[in-house]
Amino acid sequence: AQKVTQAQTEISVVEKEDVTLDCVYETRDTTYYLFWYKQPPSGELVFLIRRNSFDEQNEISGRYSWNFQKSTSSFNFTITASQVVDSAVYFCALVLPEGGSEKLVFGKGTKLTVNP
Amino acid sequence: NAGVTQTPKFQVLKTGQSMTLQCAQDMNHNSMYWYRQDPGMGLRLIYYSASEGTTDKGEVPNGYNVSRLNKREFSLRLESAAPSQTSVYFCASSANRGRQPQHFGDGTRLSIL
Numbered sequence: 292a293q294k295v296t297q298a299q300t301e302i303s304v305v306e307k308e309d310v311t312l313d314c315v316y317e318t319r320d321t322t323y324y325l326f327w328y329k330q331p332p333s334g335e336l337v338f339l340i341r342r343n344s345f346d347e348q349n350e351i352s353g354r355y356s357w358n359f360q361k362s363t364s365s366f367n368f369t370i371t372a373s374q375v376v377d378s379a380v381y382f383c384a385l386v387l388p389e390g391g392s393e394k395l396v397f398g399k400g401t402k403l404t405v406n407p
Numbered sequence: 408n409a410g411v412t413q414t415p416k417f418q419v420l421k422t423g424q425s426m427t428l429q430c431a432q433d434m435n436h437n438s439m440y441w442y443r444q445d446p447g448m449g450l451r452l453i454y455y456s457a458s459e460g461t462t463d464k465g466e467v468p469n470g471y472n473v474s475r476l477n478k479r480e481f482s483l484r485l486e487s488a489a490p491s492q493t494s495v496y497f498c499a500s501s502a503n504r505g506r507q508p509q510h511f512g513d514g515t516r517l518s519i520l
Binding site for chain 1: 440447448449450451452455465466495497499504506507508509510511513514
């Protein structure tokens with residue numbers, strides 16, 4: 292079965308701390324895509340990054356970085372020097388190729404609270 | 408830039424009532440999706456439309472119907488609302504199938520009494 296596990300339900304840190312959000316996925320497919328989305332308290336969902344299964348390069352975007360490791364089926368997300376504005380629920384998601392119509396399977400999310 | 412627009416934003420229904428949630432996107436995307444979000448459950452796919460004229464069931468389709476009215480619009484209908492359908496509903500679209508990033512609407516908060 293294909294699924295995404297975000298074992299950390301809630302994380303609380305103090306501003307300027309680094310924090311890593313874990314994502315472990317399961318799939319039998321060799322071609323797949325992984326995503327991270329952010330849902331701030333206002334409720335909208337914001338796309339952060341997409342990674343395909345053939346590209347294991349780590350990605351850095353400002354204070355955000357992503358570590359994709361196929362050997363451990365993980366796609367972890369690190370926020371460096373966290374800020375209060377980073378407080379949100381973060382979702383990891385996996386695309387399941389199915390009959391030409393690909394569906395996104397989400398993890399249950401990790402709620403990050405950054406305290407001043 | 409409107410992106411994905413959902414209406415209404417809030418709604419309260421009584422058990423047994425029917426309702427249609429509307430979704431429209433202005434990005435010329437082929438694929439559209441309906442999700443529900445419940446506390447501790449993440450987002451679960453209800454129905455999706457890979458392209459105009461096609462619809463398919465997702466993970467939790469029971470109690471819902473959808474219509475892809477045209478390329479822009481994808482509606483979700485509750486024929487006989489039940490309290491278990493109390494949730495936040497999100498519509499999303501992507502350029503071409505799920506491998507492309509999905510753009511989400513702001514959600515519809517639906518309460519069924």
